[in-house]
Amino acid sequence: MGRVDTIILDADRRIGGPYTLAAALLEHLVPPALERRPDLVAAHDIEIRAAAPRMRDAVPARRRSLADDLPRAQRVLVPGARRSLRIANGLAEFVRDHLTGAGALALIVTNLGEADHTDGEFVAVLRRRLGPGLLRIEDGPSAPGTGPLPADFDRYRDEGFHHAMAESGLERLRGLTYEDDPGGWQHLLQRVAAALEAIEREDEARELYDRARRLSTDPKHRATVAYATAMILVRHHDPARRDPEQALAWINEAITITSLLPDPRERAFHLGFDLNGKALVEVRRGRHDAAMDLVQQAIDLAEAHLPGEHPIHRLVLHANRAQLLAAAGRTDQALADYTRAVEADPGYPDYYLDRGNLLHRLGRAEEALADYEAVMRLSPPFPEAYYNRSELRFAEGDLEGARADLDHTLELDPEFAPAYVNRSGMAGAMGDYELARKDVERGLALAPRDPHLLCVLGQVEQAAGRHPEAQAAYDQALELDPDLVAxxxxxxxxxxxxxxxxxxxxxxxxxxxxxxxxxxxxxxxxxxxxxxxxxxxxxxxxxxxxxxxxxxxxxxxxxxx
Incomplete structure (x- = not known):
């Protein structure tokens, strides 16, 4: 074994907030990588710039999206909570590929228990994906700081660092009153509540919205709070807590207020946003035609009153209409809307994925493959793209390629339950029932009522001669999904x-x-x-x-x- 460098880094989030540890590690690794392998640095520009803001001058943005050149008020798409896992995987691949040529590293991490969620996730990914021959991580001593948490709220919002936004924002709100700065208080409360929703702490978000209603009479703020309350009621992470009828009451309140805003441009944007939200409520109520009409109203408002501004708002509306059109079987129109969204922001990966799924459904495999691979190029590692490509490869008889994509999907995200469904089914079809059982057990631990996993469990039990257990698994699968042909x-x-x-x-x-x-x-x-x-x-x-x-x-x- 060659020489192993040892470095000691502090992960306390009070130093730098999200990616305190990752930024320190990147500041150690990126400069020599720029000299030896600038292509490797460029391939991970998004991840490095997100985790280490001080390195942005040294690492130019190679992959850019429309939002990069817009005022913050027009960047209406906030990254979801799962984006940090993609960043962590991209950073891990950068570290792996750099160390493969530069030599092994021993990393001693102090205050790991005080790390932000992003660094905790990053360390878990490093330990899962890099062997100790390349990177050995040891827990160092803990002596956490006592100062306030960093409060770079614009960065947290833009990058989707929801845990930091929630923790630091709640700390700031405790020392801020509505009377001190009504506008600043309202703005921060909305951001913090949205972050709490994103990390499945909806009850705390609802408490903040209720507090805002008790204090604020600002129309736009009250409309935003009403909209956000409706979204909690239709998107709650626990389906049993969803209530579309109550959501309808709240979204109607938002629409009532934004319909009365005097400025036509301001009204077009905020009312269009609320109409789009009501469309989701109507989908949850099973009224798809009503949802389509609402999205069309929002599009008409944007085209009439927002020429040359709010392009992301408009492309979101077209993508949402595409989803509704696809569900209604109007696939040509749906493809046209997805294509419009993709062409409006060719650097944004998500709509390639949606369009690829529709193309796959239509049997247009080559075009679907091109969209999935566009996602792979444009984004930090995106598990869904590899999972979807595995389905294409399986349909074409490329079992080895399909299996490799499923393996990679689960390497990126061990909690991606659908990949266990497909990989266990593939293993069972090939007679590898031991592997199929392992994947079924892992999958059922994540999704215990998944009928597809239960069906594969039945096949595994049947192959093992455990017929009562197989019968019970099949019966349960069919109870959950009476249309499951397999x-x-x-x-x-x-x-x-x-x-x-x-x-x-x-x-x-x-x-x-x-x-x-x-x-x-x-x-x-x-x-x-x-x-x-x-x-x-x-x-x-x-x-x-x-x-x-x-x-x-x-x-x-x-x-x-």
């Missing part, structure tokens, strides 16, 4: 193995009503023959031959009946 087909196979041809036929018939495929028809023909009904078997085989004319198994079976 569960009907698998339960039919289990019944057939036990000689219960009647149950097998009933389950296969239910599966075929949901999705008529050559494979299901062939399987039902097998059961019909076992039940002494060759005429029914032949009918199924003839249909299967029409759906899959080159299938050799179907051809042989037809010759035998």
């Amino acid at each position: 569960a009907w087909a698998s339960r039919a196979e289990l019944a057939y193995e036990h000689g219960d041809n009647g149950a097998a036929l009933a389950d296969l018939t239910r599966a075929l009503k949901l999705e008529e495929t050559a494979e299901l028809l062939f399987n039902r023909s097998v059961v019909y023959r076992a039940a002494g009904r060759p005429d029914k078997a032949r009918q199924d085989l003839l249909k299967a031959a029409q759906l899959a004319p080159g299938d050799e198994d179907v051809g042989r079976a037809l010759a035998e009946v």
Whole structure:
């Protein structure tokens, strides 16, 4: 083993807020990387600039989006709470690739228990993704500072550092009264409450909004608070806590106020924002046509009164209309709206992902692949892009590529439950039931009522000869999702193995009503023959031959009946 450098860094968030530790590490690693591998630094510009603001002069922004050149008031898209995980993964890949050529590092971290959420997440990713041969992390002593928390609220808002915004903002609000600075108090309260919502502390956000209503009579502020309350009620992280009807009352209050704003430009923006919010409420109420009308009203307001300004607001509206159009089956119009959003801000990755999903649904695999890979280029590591590409590769028969993408998805985010669904199903189909069981167990720990995982669990139990357990898993999967074809087909196979041809036929018939495929028809023909009904078997085989004319198994079976 070669020489190992040792550095000691302090993670106390009171020093620099989010990414205190990461910034110190980057200030140690980036200068030599700029000399040896400037391409590596450029490839991680977003992550380095987000984590280490003092290095922005040395690391120019290579990947830029529309928001970078707009006034802050027009940057209406605030990053979600999961963005910090993408940043952490990108930073980890930079550290890994730099150390691979520069030599191993021992990192002693003091005050790790006092780190901001971002640094805690970063250290967890480093430990998961970098072996001790490259980076060894040791906990150092703890002697936390006692001063106030940093309060760079513009940075926290722009980068989506919601934990820091919540903690530092609440600390600042405790020392600030409405009477001291009504405008500043209202602005900070809105930011802090939004951050609390983002990190699933909605009850605390609601308390802040209620406090604002008791103190403020400013129309725009009260409208914003009413809108935000409605959004809590339709987007609460616990579905059982959602209440679309109560949300409707709050969003109508917001619209009532913003409809009366005297300035037409100000009214167009704020009212359009609220109409867009009401559209989500109507979607939750099952009124998709009403939602479409509301988004169209917001678009009309923006086009009439906001020419040349608020471009992000407008592209969000078109993307939202695209989602509604796609749900209504108006796919050509939906694609046009997604494309408009992408072309308005070609550096923003999320709408490529949405458009790629629609293209995938339409069977336009090459175009979907191009969109997913655009996300990979434009963004720090984005688990969903790799997951979605794995589905494309699987559909094309590239099992090795699909498996690699699923592996990478879970390397980036071990809590990405859908990837366990697909990887366990793939492992089960290939006969690797031990791996399938491990993935099912990991997935069910995250999503214990996922019917797809329960279906794979049934297949695993069936392969192990644990038939009662398999039956119970299939039954539970179908109770949760009566339209899950794979569960009907698998339960039919289990019944057939036990000689219960009647149950097998009933389950296969239910599966075929949901999705008529050559494979299901062939399987039902097998059961019909076992039940002494060759005429029914032949009918199924003839249909299967029409759906899959080159299938050799179907051809042989037809010759035998």
